[in-house]
Amino acid sequence: MIGQLIGPVTAILDKFIEDKDQKAQLAHDIATMSERHAQELAKGQLEINKAEAASGSLFKGGWRPAVGWICVLGFGVNFLVSPIAAGFGVVIPQADTSVMLPVLMGMLGLGGLRTFEKTKGVIK
Numbered sequence: 001m002i003g004q005l006i007g008p009v010t011a012i013l014d015k016f017i018e019d020k021d022q023k024a025q026l027a028h029d030i031a032t033m034s035e036r037h038a039q040e041l042a043k044g045q046l047e048i049n050k051a052e053a054a055s056g057s058l059f060k061g062g063w064r065p066a067v068g069w070i071c072v073l074g075f076g077v078n079f080l081v082s083p084i085a086a087g088f089g090v091v092i093p094q095a096d097t098s099v100m101l102p103v104l105m106g107m108l109g110l111g112g113l114r115t116f117e118k119t120k121g122v123i124k
Helices: 002-016 020-054 063-087 097-120
Strands: none
Touching: 063 097
């Protein structure tokens, strides 16, 4: 979509600006404006992530461990508690693992990257 807008804008630049170098610079600035904006947004999000991670509060920085423990408890009920209770005639409803598994796998993948960073000495 941005590419479709650049052509008409550069045509307008041709009408009003005679210096070819200045036209080229303006066309380049216009073409890369959205990419620079996205990069600035990403940098801002990184700063927010750093502030959240540095926070000692469980309400701000503890959501990942909480989600992990919820997944672990759900799998524990499904694969340990429910089968053992079924042996005694007690029926315990099981959690939907099709919802928990993608969340847990994503978290485990991120955990693997964190371990890699720790081994390389990037993070303490």
